[in-house]
Amino acid sequence: MSSLELDLEINGRRIRRTVPAHMRLLDFLRDELNLTGAKEGCGAGECGTCSIFIDGVLMKSCLVPTARVQGKKIETVEGLARRGELSPLQKAFCRTGASQCGYCIPGMVMAATAALRRNPHAGMEEIKESLSGNICRCTGYQKIFEAVALARDVMNGMLPATALDAEVLGDTFVGASVRRLDAPSKVTGALKYAADMTMLGMLHMQVLRSPYPHARIVALDTAEAEAMPGVEAVVTHRDVPGVDGFGVFVHDQPVMARDKVRYVGEAVAAVAAENLDIAKAALARIKVRYEKLPAVFDAFEAMRRGAPILHDTARDNVVMHIPIRRGDVEHGFAESDVILEETYRTQAIEHAYLEPEAGLGYVDQDGVVTIVSPSQNVTHHRHALSRILALPINKVRMIMSPVGGGFGGKEDMIYQGMLALAALKTRRPVRYVFTREESIVATAKRHPFVVSYKMGVKRDGRICATSMYMVADGGAYGLSTEGVMRKAAILAAGPYNIAHVRVDAIGVYTNNTPSGAFRSFGALQSEFATESHLDMIAERLGIDPIELRRINGMRDGAITHTRQQLDSVSLMTVLDAVAKAAGWEAGAPTVRGETRSDLGAAGNRPPCTLGARLKTRETRDSWEVA
């Protein structure tokens, strides 16, 4: 392997190192110099978490070969706050609460710095365009925009420097917008996520994944891989000493495939080796012989008789069916003046947290198996791992590393079991960092739903009966499907008084990527159907959609669809509040967009017209700091 004598300047200091010629700049910064403020979010220049300056130009360091920066000046996020004094932009990010999980923030701060260096008077449209190569999954960008505008105005002397200070607080704190305690560590890149951590003697893990959606594993031979110099261990399902299986609600996914694989990307074997190159090479030496099985990719087909069966524990491929029954819907439809039927479909969604999964596993001096990972659910993981390893609960320790976004996607124990097995087998620390592609292919998605809807109403708008038949694709393993079906079903018919309700939520196994926990957990899908349906009802009856909710909406003392009495119901308050805030013009939803008088109110952004700033250079805009 050829190497390179590198001589360059980083954050004002001259650095000379010998590195492999093919090394990426991002790896050089992170692995050689410990400058872990630049993060790897995608490795393909698509997310911006690795943004840095090269000779003053904003670049994505995952795309830059180290050889290209010979003799150049590099600036990383660590260089912005020299001697601990945050830059005005970093202070502004702290002030407005622009960081949440923080994983995108070093890159975002660099992009914002570039924007204001290029044009200290940049208007909001130009700022947005400058940030458009950097993805943030947590904040919705609002507080980031606010931060950049605030820093701009302070740097231009239009606002005093004190505008960047934390809000002045009284002597009580609940109800006050106290500045996030973790903001400085996030805007400076100081916070260490799992992939930023190393341990002495650490091994690197790589995982062999299924190339088939459904196949029997006929033979699995790891001997050749294990014999490779630098390979410390190969682990498979054979190394599991206890009861194999994880999943928040249904524990049917093995740590690594046993007997068969059920989706493309499922883990089959894992290698722990001295370095990543060896670990990757070893994967190619693991011999797996598969016998392909018929597969099913549609939830309705999976429920048909004769469909391929994924799990012996569910011969009908149904993970969970949650029914809600109240009154008699047929009676309700019979007394309705108008009946409306419709089918709604929602798609699978990727969590796309900017931090791909990563973790370290080791066995401590007292024999405690320890996993450090960005888990949203360490309590559940310790129970699962204790069962899988057949160890007492106090011999399993889960430590949560800073989580670079979760949204439900980091609740399931997708990889921690493999780390534990490898650590036990090698008695050395083992680290595993997912690529973005692995994260997408191997981890759970939001359940796609098909909702068959039937609603009956009186001419005055009162809902008589609601029937919803919902089928969700749960993918190859159970994970959180049971819980998602339950929440989807309970909330499906909406916060409305309905005497006759029939809801079915059915989660089904298929050979698709597993579906799992995802922020709003089934309610987004089922309530999308109800709220769309009510708009159509409002149109049909000629009633304002907010008025339709007032007619049917629950109030204090209401009985829910599960027959629970609610003492305090704030629905009417939120209806009034949103109508007032938006200046809503009441009227039936009869495609009256063109004639509405409430369009274009304050609270809208201008429509996006890319490149507009090249024609008109704005210096100020209406974006104000709250």
Add this chain to the structure above:
Amino acid sequence: MGDKRRGRGFAAGWYGIARTATVDRAGAWAELDDGGTAKVVTGVTEIGEGILTVLAQVAADELGVRPEDVMLGDNDTSRTPEAAHAGASRQTYMIGNAVALACREARGRLVAEVADHWGVDPASIVTRAGAVWARNSNLRMTMDEAVRLCKGRGVVPVGSGTFASQHTGLDPETGGGRPWQAYVFGAQIAEVEVDTGTGEVQVLGVWAAHDVGRAVNPRGVEAQIEGGVVMALGQALMEDYRLKDGYTTTPGFAKYVLPTSLDVPRITSVIVEDPDPLSPLGVKGVGEPGMVPTVPAIMNAIYDAIGVRITSLPATPEAVLEALRGTRDRQPGNAAR
């Protein structure tokens, strides 16, 4: 060339706080520490939502210190009491209340010693932002002095708290049950501009009113609503994890499209505070409910603008154009079913 048409849509929603149809619980330990600082240890899971700051605020008020005086020991299953997962919009409700109860016990220990030292009724003692005093008196000391006094009398002012939300399972046939004790409600209005030539939908404004119970950190609440609205906007208009025969065709961010700074609306949050009557703090939650009404609000706004009902997500430009073609010869107001 098509023209650009605007419209507005409305949707509401509701959500339950904490784990569904099962008893949820969380524990915490607290200690008033040297120098008038505090330690709070709990298995809380900060995933970016800002829960650590929320807990520091709660602890500060309950103990009588300032948020920056609070050291939070967080999630390590061998070192912290169980407080369980980041999910179900549960942490402010479950762990916030557990921390409040732990702090009340720790404070009680300290206050008992100070009251005995001063010879006053413990109920007359106020602890606030680092100061300790007895009402209607000149008796006053700093929290630093109070902790020293307490320890000098042989008492370490520690406390523990456990909070439960009592939910019952659903009847397997009728679904009857009490899945949550705290419910929240929300409503949103979206304003869109649709290009009838390209099918592109831009969401220009979203107004979001949400009941969150007592809001511990209003800016943090807004941030949760804003993040949720934009995540839902992705689901409404662009995101689509696709598989062909089990193989994904969207393996990276070049194919799996996410909202960027250019795609997001201006978001106006209205925080409605209907305090929860069943818990010490009156808080509820906001992590998930903020995204529930967004998708239908956008779809209803698209209909308002161009008379096309999108019932299959996402409303990509292709899907909008396709639907427009399908409805061109129908009556307005009687669009695609």
